[in-house]
Structures are given as structure tokens and as C-alpha cells.
Amino acid sequence: MKPVGRFPRAMLAAGLVFLYVPIASLIVYSFNNSRLVTVWDAAHSPTLKWYAALLSDDQILRAAWLSIRIALTAATAASVLGTLAGVALARLGAFRGRALLAGLVPAPIVMPEVITGLALLLLFIALEEAIGWPRGTGAVTIALAHITFCMAYVAVVVQSRLAGFDGSLEEAAMDLGARPATVFRRITLPLIAPAIAAGWLLSFTLSWDDLVITQFVAGPGSSTLPMVIFSKVRLGVSPDVNALATLLVLAVATGIAAAAMLLRYRDRRRMRDMQLAAADE
Amino acid sequence: MTEPCVRIERVTKQFGEFTAVDDVSLEVRRGEIFCLLGGSGSGKTTLLRLLAGFEQPTAGRIYIDGQDMSEVPPYARPVNMMFQSYALFPHMTVERNVAFGLEQERLPRREIRRRVDEMLELVKMTPFAARKPHQLSGGQRQRVALARALVKRPLLLLLDEPLAALDRKLREHTQFELLSIQERLGVTFVVVTHDQEEAMTLASRMGVMSQGRIVQVGTPAEIYETPASRLVAEFIGNVNLFEGRVSGARSGTLSIACAELGEVQVSTATSAEAAWGEAAPGATIWIAIRPEKIELGPLEEASPDAGDGARGTPPPSQPPNQVRGIVREVGYRGDVSVYLVQIPSGRLVRVTRPNAGEGEPRFARDEAVTLAWRRSSPVLLTR
Amino acid sequence: MTPFAHRTGRRLIAGLPTAWLIALFVVPFLIVLKLSFSEMRLAVPPYAPLIEWRHGWPVPILHFSSYAFLFADPLYVRSYLYSLKVAAVSTAICLAVGYPMAYAIARSSAVSRTALLTLVMLPFWTSFLLRVYAWIGLLQNDGLVNHVLLALGLVHRPVRLLQTDFSVYIGIVYAYLPFMILPLYANLEKHDRELLEAAADLGARPVSRFLRITLPLSLPGIAAGALLVFIPAVGEYIVPSLLGRTDQIMIGRVLSDEFFENRDWPVASAVAILMLLLLVVPIILLQRLERRAMEARS
Numbered sequence: 001m002k003p004v005g006r007f008p009r010a011m012l013a014a015g016l017v018f019l020y021v022p023i024a025s026l027i028v029y030s031f032n033n034s035r036l037v038t039v040w041d042a043a044h045s046p047t048l049k050w051y052a053a054l055l056s057d058d059q060i061l062r063a064a065w066l067s068i069r070i071a072l073t074a075a076t077a078a079s080v081l082g083t084l085a086g087v088a089l090a091r092l093g094a095f096r097g098r099a100l101l102a103g104l105v106p107a108p109i110v111m112p113e114v115i116t117g118l119a120l121l122l123l124f125i126a127l128e129e130a131i132g133w134p135r136g137t138g139a140v141t142i143a144l145a146h147i148t149f150c151m152a153y154v155a156v157v158v159q160s161r162l163a164g165f166d167g168s169l170e171e172a173a174m175d176l177g178a179r180p181a182t183v184f185r186r187i188t189l190p191l192i193a194p195a196i197a198a199g200w201l202l203s204f205t206l207s208w209d210d211l212v213i214t215q216f217v218a219g220p221g222s223s224t225l226p227m228v229i230f231s232k233v234r235l236g237v238s239p240d241v242n243a244l245a246t247l248l249v250l251a252v253a254t255g256i257a258a259a260a261m262l263l264r265y266r267d268r269r270r271m272r273d274m275q276l277a278a279a280d281e
Numbered sequence: 282m283t284e285p286c287v288r289i290e291r292v293t294k295q296f297g298e299f300t301a302v303d304d305v306s307l308e309v310r311r312g313e314i315f316c317l318l319g320g321s322g323s324g325k326t327t328l329l330r331l332l333a334g335f336e337q338p339t340a341g342r343i344y345i346d347g348q349d350m351s352e353v354p355p356y357a358r359p360v361n362m363m364f365q366s367y368a369l370f371p372h373m374t375v376e377r378n379v380a381f382g383l384e385q386e387r388l389p390r391r392e393i394r395r396r397v398d399e400m401l402e403l404v405k406m407t408p409f410a411a412r413k414p415h416q417l418s419g420g421q422r423q424r425v426a427l428a429r430a431l432v433k434r435p436l437l438l439l440l441d442e443p444l445a446a447l448d449r450k451l452r453e454h455t456q457f458e459l460l461s462i463q464e465r466l467g468v469t470f471v472v473v474t475h476d477q478e479e480a481m482t483l484a485s486r487m488g489v490m491s492q493g494r495i496v497q498v499g500t501p502a503e504i505y506e507t508p509a510s511r512l513v514a515e516f517i518g519n520v521n522l523f524e525g526r527v528s529g530a531r532s533g534t535l536s537i538a539c540a541e542l543g544e545v546q547v548s549t550a551t552s553a554e555a556a557w558g559e560a561a562p563g564a565t566i567w568i569a570i571r572p573e574k575i576e577l578g579p580l581e582e583a584s585p586d587a588g589d590g591a592r593g594t595p596p597p598s599q600p601p602n603q604v605r606g607i608v609r610e611v612g613y614r615g616d617v618s619v620y621l622v623q624i625p626s627g628r629l630v631r632v633t634r635p636n637a638g639e640g641e642p643r644f645a646r647d648e649a650v651t652l653a654w655r656r657s658s659p660v661l662l663t664r
Numbered sequence: 665m666t667p668f669a670h671r672t673g674r675r676l677i678a679g680l681p682t683a684w685l686i687a688l689f690v691v692p693f694l695i696v697l698k699l700s701f702s703e704m705r706l707a708v709p710p711y712a713p714l715i716e717w718r719h720g721w722p723v724p725i726l727h728f729s730s731y732a733f734l735f736a737d738p739l740y741v742r743s744y745l746y747s748l749k750v751a752a753v754s755t756a757i758c759l760a761v762g763y764p765m766a767y768a769i770a771r772s773s774a775v776s777r778t779a780l781l782t783l784v785m786l787p788f789w790t791s792f793l794l795r796v797y798a799w800i801g802l803l804q805n806d807g808l809v810n811h812v813l814l815a816l817g818l819v820h821r822p823v824r825l826l827q828t829d830f831s832v833y834i835g836i837v838y839a840y841l842p843f844m845i846l847p848l849y850a851n852l853e854k855h856d857r858e859l860l861e862a863a864a865d866l867g868a869r870p871v872s873r874f875l876r877i878t879l880p881l882s883l884p885g886i887a888a889g890a891l892l893v894f895i896p897a898v899g900e901y902i903v904p905s906l907l908g909r910t911d912q913i914m915i916g917r918v919l920s921d922e923f924f925e926n927r928d929w930p931v932a933s934a935v936a937i938l939m940l941l942l943l944v945v946p947i948i949l950l951q952r953l954e955r956r957a958m959e960a961r962s
Binding site: 005007009018021025029081082087088095101106107108110112113116118120122123145147148151155159160163180181211226233234237242245252255256260 | 790797906940954
């Protein structure tokens with residue numbers, strides 16, 4: 001029996017082309033000398049001038065730096081909160097308020113971003129009026145907003161991972177005399193570490209790329225990278241943005257390649273170990 | 282009298298509407314291997330978890346070594362458990378796994394190392410000390426799980442289906458290993474299993490559980506030879522059950538009129554006392570005969586009104602403790618032969634005969650035979 | 665199974681995230697709700713007082729003018745309907761494209777599968793904004809697509825591709841394709857091959873096998889993928905802003921414009937509440953699907 005039909009395979013190929021042609025075009029045109037991004041200036045291309053322009057653009061650099069700092073903060077805080085939520089939902093059994101947490105956690109993921117952004121801004125304004133903090137919108141309000149929706153993703157990832165294996169490992173640890181805190185520290189945490197790491201990376205990506213919510217809760221003084229990019233490209237194509245995109249794709253591709261190689265190495269070692277064990281018996 | 286190792290006093294455990302353990306009382310003596318035998322849903326695993334401390338009873342108390350275990354968490358009990366899935370910590374080596382429990386006791390490092398080495402030696406896992414669980418085979422993992430549980434020298438060791446994951450040969454081997462280790466260390470074992478063979482081999486005493494209740498407690502021999510009810514009789518091993526009515530009692534013998542078997546005379550010396558006590562004439566009673574206790578012989582000369590094995594009741598001329606039949610199935614098992622013999626009532630009776638001589642099995646399909654049993658063989662049951 | 669955590673430990677572990685989400689998700693939402701019942705004022709903040717005090721009790725003041733306004737002006741109703749239409753069409757196209765891809769990946773060898781999934785997910789890890797931006801260059805009058813069309817002689821003048829419904833569909837499908845493929849793949853991957861072999865053995869042809877076995881079994885995956893695309897697509901802001909029509913805008917932009925340009929916060933809030941009401945049913949469906957999937961796993 002044929003494993004895969006011809007139609008799905010063809011669609012897969014076409015789909016992958018569809019996914020990558022725009023990215024490729026971004027990269028190619030970042031080396032185009034012409035400002036009209038899609039008109040290839042054969043005489044003077046390829047050129048690195050847009051990269052130079054990018055790296056000397058203060059506005060972009062400042063925005064990038066702000067975005068990175070916010071993303072680092074948001075990802076870390078979201079990882080902590082999300083892990084707590086994931087552990088609570090997967091391991092604490094039925095506790096009072098479980099239904100509430102279980103309902104709240106996926107909500108930021110499903111809620112349309114414009115609504116979340118509006119709501120958070122209104123909150124910050126009402127807070128400022130009531131207790132005088134936060135004083136105006138800025139990096140702090142952006143970070144708070146990002147933490148809120150990022151933690152939901154981390155919670156889902158961690159809960160999913162924990163649900164995948166039963167609690168017998170933690171029970172065994174308790175049976176052997178470990179108190180709950182020790183169990184969490186020496187058994188649960190190491191086991192969900194990969195999930196937390198994945199959640200952290202996801203949060204970082206979501207945070208630094210976020211536009212809609214950030215636009216609501218950012219103040220006049222703070223512009224994140226997506227905000228700067230958006231205001232540029234509303235007016236049309238802009239080749240330094242292409243350069244930025246290319247650098248980003250490069251970074252992501254390198255990261256993914258490194259992760260893939262690491263996983264392959266680990267899997268191969270595991271296979272070898274298991275064969276070793278089977279040979280003994 | 283020495284305090285029993287475990288005293289379970291009228292313990293009930295409910296999960297919402299569902300009663301998993303229903304008013305169970307039990308005692309486990311020091312140094313014995315006690316098996317809880319039951320099918321899925323019988324409550325045996327829940328009872329084990331109650332002992333370990335992973336659940337708290339809805340009602341009743343549990344005493345371990347005389348101490349009330351209410352509200353005592355698992356990490357404070359003198360109990361250790363060997364999990365069905367072994368639950369070895371995947372990110373630790375064999376050595377660290379076994380040492381984990383001792384580390385929780387804050388013992389000095391040298392002491393920990395000494396005891397870990399000692400235990401690994403006992404379960405023959407010393408060369409694998411540096412390996413991680415995924416580098417071990419199933420049987421090896423089990424030994425590590427055992428070592429990890431025993432290294433703390435607990436008063437009580439709980440084993441959850443210890444042999445379920447092993448293949449047949451390994452199971453037998455491990456059974457005897459477990460017995461020998463238990464004897465060496467003198468730890469009290471409570472084993473939960475659904476496998477009767479396992480229970481009968483390991484247990485010094487066992488309890489049969491069904492639907493949250495204990496239906497019988499006793500040694501394997503007691504439970505096998507004198508089951509307390511039809512349920513237990515059918516649960517353990519194979520049995521042929523017949524219904525009858527008490528027709529008379531003479532000194533030492535009870536006569537029962539059984540529609541399917543004719544007259545059955547049972548020696549009261551070996552039957553359950555309760556049955557004897559309720560055996561008023563006319564009372565309904567059940568006869569349980571184990572397959573290995575039925576003898577097979579060639580059919581005697583047919584009497585004129587005998588019929589030829591067609592459906593119906595045995596002829597009135599049939600002597601007691603005997604019935605004729607036709608062999609319908611023969612299964613050769615190497616050490617024994619299993620026969621399914623159809624008696625006049627249409628029922629298939631299971632008979633097991635050892636293959637001691639040559640040319641076994643002795644009887645072939647469609648052969649007419651006589652089934653016979655001694656007075657001491659049947660067990661009488663009233664429920 | 666429950667680790668016997670201390671009472672206080674439990675409260676902390678569950679309490680912290682719950683408190684955060686209540687403070688930064690539920691409360692803001694309630695503010696939006698209340699604000700939608702307020703009226704715009706020339707003030708800071710630009711809305712009428714939300715609460716008045718009667719006999720010492722706070723009583724919310726309800727104005728329905730914002731909602732009335734939304735229903736009165738056909739612009740808004742049209743915008744809602746347009747958003748639903750765009751989201752529905754985009755979801756359908758996404759499903760049509762994503763299903764065969766997920767199917768092909770699920771049927772590939774174990775080694776290829778990881779590589780293919782990585783390839784599909786890699787764009788997701790770059791930037792949503794930049795990926796949508798890429799289509800500006802491709803679809804504009806002197807963009808790549810028109811170049812190709814002209815070069816192939818299929819058209820004689822550049823076709824207007826940007827700022828149309830078509831460009832919005834492409835943008836949404838492109839951006840959300842991974843969200844469609846992943847749940848579909850997760851479902852398809854679990855299908856038992858033997859079911860199909862049994863069907864073949866009983867005489868069913870490939871198309872019949874697909875329609876009567878694979879398709880029904882993949883319905884939960886289809887539902888999950890479709891909802892994961894449809895729900896955010898309704899409120900999409902970036903794609904219509906960069907690629908969308910100027911004469912008919914989607915509801916996400918309506919909200920943003922009402923808030924930032926018109927400075928009419930109550931109407932913006934009312935837009936938000938109505939958007940949520942539209943999405944309540946799909947959101948609940950999705951929650952139920954996810955809960956079932958989570959239970960199945962544990």
C-alpha cells in the first residue's frame with residue numbers, strides 16, 4: 001500500500017514553497033541596491049548598504065535594545081508564573097479554585113489581541129488614577145502586559161508535559177522520605193526543565209515580536225522594535241527592514257539547526273544505550 | 282502478644298460516589314509475606330496506596346507498628362513501596378536512585394555509600410551502578426527498584442504487581458529471588474497482584490478481594506482447598522461447581538442430591554464448618570470439585586436404562602460420587618492433560634490428570650468415560 | 665496523583681498565577697465591560713464617571729449610547745460581517761492548504777517528519793510582522809508576482825493585488841498556516857495504520873478509505889485547527905493594516921481607530937465587547953476541545 005498519495009506530497013512541496021518564497025524574497029532584496037525594493041538594480045547589486053544603514057540607525061537600535069530587555073524580563077517572569085500554573089493544574093489534584101485557574105490560563109491565548117491591549121491600557125490608566133502607579137505607560141507596562149499573555153503559553157506547555165507522565169515518580173520520591181519541596185526541586189523540576197526552556201523561548205519570541213498589545217500599552221517615550229518597523233512599513237517597502245529580516249532569519253535558522261543537532265545527538269546516544277541494555281539481559 | 286506489623290481497622294475509602302475499599306479489617310504479622318489478590322476494581326491497589334500514605338481513609342484507621350497513621354504523610358512512614366512501573370528517576374544513575382532515600386535521612390555520605398553498595402550486591406546490580414534507567418533492561422530496572430525500596434530497611438515493604446511486567450521464565454526466577462531476599466532481611470511484605478499463581482507462590486498468607494471487600498483470608502492452601510464462597514472458589518484456580526440439595530446426614534457423611542451428578546456423598550471432616558452447620562435437609566448447597574481431584578476411568582458396562590450419554594439425568598442405578606460422560610476436548614500440556622468431559626446434563630466438566638505414564642493422554646475425544654471422586658474431595662459451599 | 669503538598673505550599677503555587685491573571689486579565693476586562701456602558705466626555709480620562717454613589721452604595725451608571733451607536737451606523741455592522749467573512753474564508757483556505765500538508769507529514773518516515781515539522785515551524789519563530797511585510801513586496805504593482813505574471817505573458821498590465829480581499833486572505837493564510845498544520849498533524853499522526861489496511865482488505869478504494877475513515881477521525885484536529893485560526897483572524901489588526909483594503913476595514917482596526925483616532929473609549933470598548941460576544945461560541949468550543957485533549961493525554 002502506498003504510504004503517501006501523490007496529491008498530499010505535491011501539496012506539501014507547494015506549501016513549503018509558499019512558506020519560503022516570501023522569506024527568500026526578503027533576503028534577496030535586502031542586497032538590492034535600489035530603494036524600490038522589488039526592482040533589481042543589476043548594475044549596483046548586490047550591496048550591503050542597507051545593512052550598514054540598519055546598524056547605524058539609532059532609532060532601530062534603541063528600539064531593538066528595548067525589545068530585547070523587555071523580552072528577557074517577560075520571558076523569565078512568565079516562565080516562573082507559567083510553570084507554577086502548569087504544575088498546579090497538572091499535579092495538585094482538585095483544589096479550591098482549580099476551575100478558575102483552569103479557565104483563566106488559556107484565556108489570554110484565545111482572546112483577540114486588540115481586546116487584551118485595550119483592556120490592559122484601561123487598567124493601567126485606572127490604576128494610575130487610583131494609586132498613582134504606574135506613572136505613565138512605558139517599559140514597565142509593556143513588560144507587565146507581555147508577562148500576562150506569555151505565562152499562558154508557558155502554562156500550557158508545562159501542563160502538557162506533566163500530564164504526559166503520571167505522578168508515580170513524585171510519589172516514589174515521597175515514599176522514600178522526601179518532603180514536597182524536595183520532591184519538586186529534585187524530581188519534578190529536572191523533568192520539566194526542557195518544557196520550561198521551550199516555554200521561555202516561546203515567550204521570548206512572542207514578547208519581542210508583539211505589536212498590537214504593545215501599541216496600546218506603550219507610552220510616547222518607548223518604542224519597541226515592532227512598533228518602529230510597523231510605522232516604517234505602513235508607508236510601503238523599506239529595504240533596511242529587509243536587512244533586519246534577513247539577520248533575524250539567519251539567527252533563528254542557526255538556533256534551530258543547533259537545537260536540532262543537539263537533539264539528534266542525544267537521541268542517538270539514547271538508542272545506543274538502550275541497545276546496550278537489551279544485549280545484557 | 283506481639284503487635285502485628287499492620288493493623289487495618291474498618292477502613293473505607295470513597296472517591297465521590299464510588300467506594301473503592303469497603304469496611305476492610307486486616308492484620309499483617311511481622312515477617313510474613315501477605316498477598317492481596319483480586320481483579321481490577323477489587324480495591325487492592327487502593328488499599329496498598331492507603332498503607333503507603335498516598336490516600337487517606339474516608340473512615341477507619343491504619344496502624345503500622347502500633348502507630349496510628351492518620352494524617353501521617355508518606356515521607357514520614359516506616360513504609361517503602363516498589364511501584365508497578367518501577368518509577369526509577371530517569372535523570373539519576375542507579376547508584377543515585379538507590380541512595381536517594383538515604384539522603385533524605387541525612388545520613389553521612391560514607392554510611393550511604395556503604396549501604397548502597399551492600400544493597401546493590403544483594404540484588405546483583407553492582408556492575409550497573411553508574412548506568413541510568415534507560416540503559417537497563419526491564420528485569421534490571423526491577424532489581425534497582427527493589428534495592429531502592431529496601432535500602433532504607435523499612436518495617437514494611439509494599440509491592441505493586443511486582444512480576445506483572447516480566448516474561449514467564451524471568452517471573453519464576455524473580456519469585457524465588459524475592460522469597461530468598463525477604464527471608465534474608467526479614468522485612469514484612471505486602472504484595473498486590475491479580476495473578477493467583479504469583480500470590481500462591483509468594484504468600485505465607487493471602488487475602489482475596491472483590492469489589493472493595495475482603496472475601497477470605499488464609500494461607501494459600503486454605504484458600505485453595507477450603508474456599509469460603511463460590512466467588513473465591515471460582516477465582517482461584519479452576520473449579521467445577523454444581524448445585525444440589527441436602528438429602529440426608531449420617532455420622533461423618535452428608536448426602537446431597539445433585540441433579541447433574543446424581544447422589545454425592547461428602548465426608549464432613551474436610552468440608553467447611555459453616556456449610557456443615559447450615560446443612561439442614563432440603564437446604565440448597567453448592568458442591569465444588571477441583572479438576573485434579575476427579576479420576577477418569579473407562580465406562581463400565583452400560584445398564585439397560587443407561588442411555589448413551591445423551592442429555593438427561595444420570596440413571597438411578599448410578600453409584601454415588603460417580604457420573605458418566607463423553608470426552609469432548611483433550612489438551613496436552615506436557616506435565617498434565619486437561620479434559621473437558623460432557624456429562625448427561627450437558628455440562629462440560631474440567632478434569633486434569635497428570636501424565637505420569639507412557640502413551641498419555643489416556644483418553645481420546647468422543648470416548649465414553651466414568652468420572653469419580655472421593656468423599657473427601659468436594660468442598661461444600663453455602664454462598 | 666496528588667503530591668501531599670502543604671496547605672500553604674498549595675495556596676502559593678496555585679494562588680500566585682491566579683492572582684496575577686485576575687489582576688491583569690479579569691479586572692481589565694471588567695473595566696472594558698463597564699466602559700462600554702459609559703459615554704465619551706471631553707475630559708481626562710475621556711469618559712463619563714463609571715460609578716455614582718447612592719445611599720453609600722456604588723452603583724454603576726449604564727449608558728447604552730455606545731451600543732446604540734454601533735448598531736445605528738451601518739459601517740460597524742458591515743465591519744463585523746466583513747471580519748467574520750474574511751476570517752471564515754481565510755480559515756477555509758488555510759484548511760484546504762494545511763490538511764494535505766499535515767497529512768503528507770504524518771505519513772512520512774519518522775526521520776523526515778521531524779525535519780518537515782521543523783521546516784514548517786521555522787517561519788513561525790521569525791517574526792509575524794516581518795512575514796506579513798514580505799507580502800507587500802511580493803504583491804505590489806512592481807512586485808515579484810506581477811513581474812512573473814507579466815513575464816509569462818498572462819497579463820499585459822500589472823494586476824492590482826494589494827489592498828484587496830485577496831491580499832488579506834493570503835496574508836492571514838500565510839501567517840496562520842502553522843497553527844492549522846500542528847493540531848492537524850498531531851491528530852493524523854495518531855491514526856492507526858491498521859484501520860486503513862483493514863478497510864483496504866475489505867475492498868475500499870483510496871478515496872473511499874479517506875472519506876470514511878481518515879476524515880471522520882481527523883475531525884477533532886480539523887476543529888482545533890480551524891478554531892485556532894478563525895478566532896484570532898476575526899480580530900486581526902496587522903494583516904489588514906499592511907495588506908488590506910482601505911474602503912472596508914476589519915473590526916480590529918475599527919477598535920484601534922475608535923480608541924486612538926476618535927478618542928472614543930466607550931465606543932471602542934463596546935466594539936470589543938461585541939467582538940467577544942461574536943466569538944463566545946467558538947471560544948467555548950475550543951476550550952472544550954482542548955480540555956478533552958488534555959484529559960485524553962493524562
